[in-house]
Amino acid sequence: MYDIDDLIQLSALQHMAFCPRQCALIHIEQTWTESGLTAEGRIMHERVHDEDRESRGNVKIEYGVPLRSLRLGLVGKADVVEFHRKADDRWQPFPVEYKRGRPKAEHCDKVQLCAQAMCLEEMLGVSIPAGAIFYGQTRHRLDVAFDEALRKETEDTAKQVQALIESGSTPKPVYMKRCERCSLNAECLPKTMQKKRSVKTYLTRVTGES
Ligand code: SF4
Structure with a gap:
């Protein structure tokens, strides 16, 4: 309860x-x-x-x-x-x-x-x-x-x-088809944020930084 x-x-x-x-x-x-x-x-x-x-x-x-x-x-x-x-x-x-x-x-x-x-x-x-x-x-x-x-x-x-x-923590965006119907699409920017994360992951990998 x-x-x-x-x-x-x-x-x-x-x-x-x-x-x-x-x-x-x-x-x-x-x-x-x-x-x-x-x-x-x-x-x-x-x-x-x-x-x-x-x-x-x-x-x-x-x-x-x-x-x-x-x-x-x-x-x-x-x-x-x-x-x-x-x-x-x-x-x-x-x-x-x-x-x-x-x-x-x-x-x-x-x-x-x-x-x-x-x-x-x-x-x-x-x-x-x-x-x-x-x-x-x-x-x-x-x-x-x-x-x-x-x-x-x-x-x-x-x-x-x-x-x-x-937890007080907001999950990272994962682009899905339903994002196109989401009222928070403009604030969330799922495609842009996901791309930024992919670039960051790539750079971290090639530079060996943690
Ligand atoms: S646009 Fe909406 S449905 Fe898509 S990840 Fe962001 S909050 Fe979730």
């Missing part, structure tokens, strides 16, 4: 699952620039959080729900938590995360949503088998099952973020 002072932002899991360096730049070095795309995403989240709650038949909807898990060491907010009325009249929580873009090959959005569900499970003492991610670009709602594999990936990612922040 973590202390309340040691909780990390739940969104860091999404950054970590996308790229550890991005996570460190944001959560250790506090680097953040707002591009057109991130502004669009922020406005979309703010619009969602502006609402408060509503009720539609057998579904109650809460917006901007505070979250916390002392077991995973996380604090944050869910965009939306729907509560679906079950046959026995109990209400089943169903988290829904809003994203600006489209579904990604990486698991980062699913890990973030699963972490929200695990926070809710700890807070409410219930089991949450599924949630959904709404993608603004495709206007599509992707259902996500919180199976054992995704739960393990989420727990492991939470531990990795805690260790990264504890």
